[in-house]
Amino acid sequence: MTHKNHHDRHDLVVLDMAGTTVADGGLVEQAFTAAAERLGEDPATMIDYVRATMGESKISVFRHLFGGDEARAQQANVAFEEAYGDLVGAGRIAPIPGAADAIAVLQEQGRTVVLTTGFARVTQDAILDALGWRDLVPLTLCPADAGGRGRPYPDMVLAALLRTGAVDDVRRLVVAGDTSYDMLSGSRAGAGLVAGVLTGAHDEAALREHGATHVLGSVTELPRLIEVSEA
Known part of the structure; x- marks a missing residue:
């Protein structure tokens, strides 16, 4: 089996927080x-x-x-x-089981990981601090960081590309989330892989209807999915 060249690698992974990497229990x-x-x-x-x-x-x-x-x-x-x-x-949130490990694996694979949210920066920072995740990834984005438009607009995904410079083509983007709006934002940004996860708000039918290319049980399956897609 021949491997694709470097330019076909999915080197920028944009992950939602609550419901995808963070369990906030409603x-x-x-x-x-x-x-x-x-x-x-x-x-x-x-x-x-x-x-x-x-x-x-x-x-x-x-x-x-x-x-x-x-x-x-x-x-x-x-x-x-x-x-x-x-x-x-008050300690009412926790990581999705295995999420931090999955992020570490993605980074070991040479990918840049960005965490995004629909919350304001102050709330996003409170979540990162509560989990001890302030230094987990090099960039976290909230809607204000992308000009004010959150999901379902593609702005946060595109801001991740512009700020990191990690890929030269939107098709090399990976977007993962648990909501229809995550899927819309990924597909509108032109991401090559738009992965829905079933640990949060919406079911497989809703995720696929709004642009998911793949649906996973959890974000823990994402590193393997990306590797397989590159093979």
């Missing part, structure tokens, strides 16, 4: 409920939309829910981030 819904109650809103009327849009940047979720009332959306987003941060600080 904290998004808990934090959302707390934020809605703090604003005097009924969370029950909104929770279905929150579930459907898992992976989207939270500020855009609130903009939708509050019908373009920007001040209200910003107020809700701050309340959400504070509630989520409190839950993270």
